[in-house]
Amino acid sequence: MSEHGRLVLAGAPIGQAADASPRLRDLLTTADVVAAEDTRRLRRLATDLEVEIRGRIVSYYDQNEAARAAELIESLRAGATVVVITDAGMPGVSDPGYRLTSLAVEAGIPVTALPGPSAVTTALAISGLPSDRFCFEGFPPRKQGERARRLAELATEQRTMVFFEAPHRLEECLAAMAEAMGPDRRAAVCRELTKTYEEVRRGGLAELAEWAAGGVKGEITIVVSGHVPGQGSMEDAIALVDEMVGNGTKAKDAISEVAKSMGLVKRELYDAVHRRA
Numbered sequence: 001m002s003e004h005g006r007l008v009l010a011g012a013p014i015g016q017a018a019d020a021s022p023r024l025r026d027l028l029t030t031a032d033v034v035a036a037e038d039t040r041r042l043r044r045l046a047t048d049l050e051v052e053i054r055g056r057i058v059s060y061y062d063q064n065e066a067a068r069a070a071e072l073i074e075s076l077r078a079g080a081t082v083v084v085i086t087d088a089g090m091p092g093v094s095d096p097g098y099r100l101t102s103l104a105v106e107a108g109i110p111v112t113a114l115p116g117p118s119a120v121t122t123a124l125a126i127s128g129l130p131s132d133r134f135c136f137e138g139f140p141p142r143k144q145g146e147r148a149r150r151l152a153e154l155a156t157e158q159r160t161m162v163f164f165e166a167p168h169r170l171e172e173c174l175a176a177m178a179e180a181m182g183p184d185r186r187a188a189v190c191r192e193l194t195k196t197y198e199e200v201r202r203g204g205l206a207e208l209a210e211w212a213a214g215g216v217k218g219e220i221t222i223v224v225s226g227h228v229p230g231q232g233s234m235e236d237a238i239a240l241v242d243e244m245v246g247n248g249t250k251a252k253d254a255i256s257e258v259a260k261s262m263g264l265v266k267r268e269l270y271d272a273v274h275r276r277a
Helices: 022-030 039-049 062-077 098-106 119-126 144-154 167-181 205-212 234-246 251-262 266-276
Strands: 006-010 033-036 056-059 081-085 111-114 134-138 160-165 186-191 199-204 220-224
Touching: 006 022, 006 062, 006 098, 022 039, 022 081, 022 111, 033 039, 033 062, 039 056, 056 062, 062 081, 062 098, 098 111, 119 160, 119 186, 119 220, 144 167, 160 167, 167 186, 167 205, 167 220, 167 266, 186 205, 199 205, 234 251, 234 266, 251 266
Parallel strands: 006 081, 006 111, 033 056, 033 081, 134 160
Antiparallel strands: 160 220, 186 199, 186 220
16 A cells, blocks of 8 residues: 555546546556445456456445445545546546545545546537536436426526436426426437447427437436527517517417517516516
8 A cells, every 4th residue: 555545536438448548447456445336337347448456346336425435534544545436437426426535635635536538528529519618417306396496597507508317307307498498498418428329319408308208218418508698688578478468369378489589588587577467
């Protein structure tokens, strides 16, 4: 073991073992402890890379993260090199790693990262959407009400947004995004990135929700374009809604049509119309 312990957050391939760097191969053979989200997948990766893990392998996943982190801190204090590796991508990005990193920083233990593939930046790069400014939002809330509130908060976010989602919730999630952000908001659904059946679907949120209704499998990353402000004033929009309602259009339909045509968030226009009333 080295004189001073070191925590290394190691990026794992997100689909192809061949994307592993030579540094990852070397690290897996020399680390004192390898903390893996799934020890079986780690051993399979080691076999694919034709490397032998000589250090101690321990499991490190959501359910045991708190208890295991304390144990790993003791190993780090004793001078061990501890590697954290998840099933795919970078530890701490919607995967275990944050708690241990925070404890190591507090304890004054060196923390570094071995860069590797990330579904977040990979999807962003190939989405065709603006990538100069973006934010990562992880998994949207599962409960309908909580998800609607979160998406409503993000409706006016001007940066490109990246989300993870489970395939069986994709249609519902995209429909909720279309409701909160507008049916024509540009987005991309990236499925099975870097794998044999990689697929990228681009279009408006409503269009993508309709596509997802047919059933989708695999690992999913969603990229959504940011809100473009200044496409129409709320006052003008309310006046147009009033005019359409006066001509016999239902208020709900008028709000939806005006929001779409003026680049406004439907929920915000709805609230503004009813606050005025």
